[in-house]
Amino acid sequence: MNAKKASSAKVHENRGTPLVEMKDISIAFGGIKAVDHASIDLYPGEVVGLLGHNGAGKSTLIKILSGAYKRDHGEIFIEGKPVAINNPRDAKAQGIETIYQTLALADNVDAAANLYLGRELRTKFGTLDDVAMEAECRKVMGRLNPNFRRFKEPVKALSGGQRQSVAIARAIHFNARILIMDEPTAALGPQETAQVGELIKQLKAEGIGIFLISHDLHDVFDLADRLTVMKNGRVVGTAHTSDVDHDEVLGMIIAGKCPPNAIPGPGALRSAA
């Protein structure tokens, strides 16, 4: 145990305080431990890929960070300070933004309304400032998806890619420090996927920390600096993407085997450690 901690400390020595540190997080649903003493961290300007099968607990872990679920056990530190995240509003107050797998858009209202849902711009009379919101929406969408025109239509009427742009716009528009992307490219074609990749690189350059949850190993190897693999609610191990190859990562996902270049977690097979 001590050795593990030491090596972990060594790797990140020169990077200062992590942006996010989730320590020893557990949550159970009706007796089933969805997340079991998991710890992950994230540094500014870093992309950490979170991998694992369906039901491995990665989405659940990340929903605890975004405030959708309340943890049973464990602590969350933002820039070294312990924070209480009990609901989505708390998370947003900490600069944590999430792009959910299901997109989580209100289908029946337009792009601007979705962009500002929960933090609408208001006029000095306290009414909604739709014009200002639409103007801002046009700006941010112009950056993300210059061909987008359908500002007045409910997002239900938009294509998968367009909806994804709205969801991303919403996450990045409010000066997020920490971005959680849950399968951001699942609904997209190759061209749009490439766009998202570009966007992630751009955000990274701005110093934003990103958790990237994905099934797709290619995506993770392309975009992530580090990766953490989960299995059965526990962390199998964490590694720099440059230190491991595809097969080793597959081994982590499928068998829970932690390769030598990775830092094993509580979910790693003992024999492999």
Next chain:
Amino acid sequence: MTAVDNTQNPARSDEGAIARFLRATEIDARMLGMVAALLIIWVGFDIYSGFLRDGEGLFGGSFLTPRNLWILLVQTSSIAVMTTGMVLIIVMRHIDLSVGSILGFTSVCIATMQVFWLGPMLGVGHPSIWIVTLILGLLLGGAIGAFHGTLIAYLGIPSFIVTLGGLIVWRGAAWAVIRGETVAPMDKNFKLIGGGISGITPGSIGATASWILGAVICAAIIYAIYNNRVQRKRFNFPQRPMWAEYFLAITGCILALGVTWLVNSYYWPKGVVDRYVQATGIEVPPEGINIAFGYSVPVLIAMGVGLGMSFLATRTRFGRYVYATGGNPEAAELAGVNTKKLTVMIFALMGVLAAISASISSARLDSATNALGQFDELYVIAAAVIGGTSLAGGLGTIYGAMLGALVMQSLQSGMTLLNFESATKDIVVGCVLVFAVFVDQVYRRRVK
């Protein structure tokens, strides 16, 4: 999407004149359809009633007369007020079956306070009675609604069940308060809320005030259109073509002034004028006296509520959250909307609206009984649905629902006017409800 902005949405060459017109003016085609249906119903009734008995209506019947339309508006007001709240409840994917019973219960409480408590205490007709009982009534309605909302939001009981219980409970409570008796008469000032005539004081604002109001509405329409254009220009958004702006402004003004002319064309009936002449001792010119009713108080209340609720629905965070939650409750919750609190607020609002309707109904009837408002929940829901509110949630407009209420009341009043059998009326109203929803769905599918 407008025609001016050709780069964005090029006008399709295969597009018909009507489609182009609708796109340019941004008028909701559904609403236009409903207005057309309403006009057909009105003209139909007028012609039909003309066959039975010659009248002064536009087509020789007795339906399209200032008098009938004035009464029609008053008759619609109570349901119209409640349906504005029902739209938001249905948009939030809930339902409120208890509105009729809340109406009954609050009206007997208001009446009991007036007749048995404050009347004897302060003296019958004391000027503070109407306002005190009205405020207490609204608070009572709001409290009942908030209670329902709390059960729904925080205990997770489905709204259908909570309000079905409320439907039974509050009707029973109404009976218990007055033991099945009729409480009458209402306070003489309170009575004006119903639009009737209390002695020689009418529950309507008269010709001059009505013209002023009509002019103000007209000015407000023009200002809104102008302001909208300025705003769009400021942010460089696409704008409506000029002819469409003029068209909307002129149509809006014609409508506002037309309705004003209508309510000003209905004069006090002879009996009331006689009473007035007797009471004031004024001299009667040989051609007689014509005193116009003007806008009645309940119609003004309904218009005010409609305006306020539209504002709430479209211009405030509250309304935005209601629609977003109806579209995707999970997304709204994740975006930080407190949907539970929202649910409580929306039901509390519905309770207040039911209490407003209770005031209108009991003031109009000049009494309260435990049966007041029975079956109203059905008409309120039907009006919302005819007006285009989707029971799947997320969709519906305030003005659509109010138009729906007007359509329903037009059918009922018209058939009563024609002395239709009661059973026939029920059959027709039921069929219209189903047919309206069918047409709506066909329309939505084609738009998709």
Next chain:
Amino acid sequence: MNRKFLTLAAGALMLGMSSMSAQAAGKNICVSWKTFQEERWKTDEAAIKAVVEAAGNKYVSADAQGSAAKQLTDIEGLITQGCNVILVVAFDSDAILPAFQAAADAGVKMISYDVLVEHPDALYVTFDNVGVGRLMAKTMLEKGKSEGDFAFIKGDKGDPNATFLFQGIMEVLKPNMDAGKIKNVCETFTDGWKPDAAQKNMEQCLTSVNNKVDAVISQNDGMAGGVVAALEAQGLAGTVPVTGQDGDKAALNRVALGTQLVSVWKDARVLGKAAAEFANLIADGKAATELPGVGKFSGGAKGVEVNAVLIPPNPITRDNLSDVIDGGWISKEEACAGVAAGSVAACN
């Protein structure tokens, strides 16, 4: 049907009854109530008890508390207690039949009170319900309008009473209608007997005939309230006579104010008093057929013919408003609220 005869005879009976005094004392007059949950039966009980005890008889009662089974055991108990006559307000008029048979077998006389029990040996005492409609129309002809344009605001279409009432009304008005003196200008059922629905119906009626309505036959007081509100909006309240029934306090106030012509009142105490007097007579050995005002009634669901006395209700108009005030049904203040001094005798 010989209801007309019954009603008239019963009317005569009402006048003569009080002079009849009980001959013998010490009999047991028993009552099996269906429930005391409802306020009104208390009123009936007080009236029955007073008459029974005034005649020197003993009043015994049992409350079935809304249970048909309990009522059966109640009656069996009353038979064993040695009741001479049992009045029964049946909870379930079919389920109660075995008890009636048992009583008949034991030689105990039965009176079905207010609720018809179709047992041939039982006497049926009730208000003349069809007569209410006739009384409305009769009062309208005598004290309101006997010709002109009439509007008919009927009760709920699903309630057979609305139809019975209308039959009674038409029976009386028919001669004048056939003679062309009365014209039916509006006729409409009213959902759930709701006053607000009646108001809308009346408004539409007035619009359709441009206020040319001379009289309104409303089938109850609640709806009459809606009708009067509609008339008032046209300045017609007080000039167009309106009927009603039930003796609602608000309606009696309207009668005093002159905006409603009549409220036909079924006074529970009159019914109780009459039934108790019959019970006393039967206990003394009088046969049911010898009672004043008795006739045959077979209008029940099974059509069984029973001896019956139908008590006529009391049409309350301005002229006899004192009946309800003196009877303690309504206080003078309630009845006379807002009435101009000197305009109604009962309010002075």
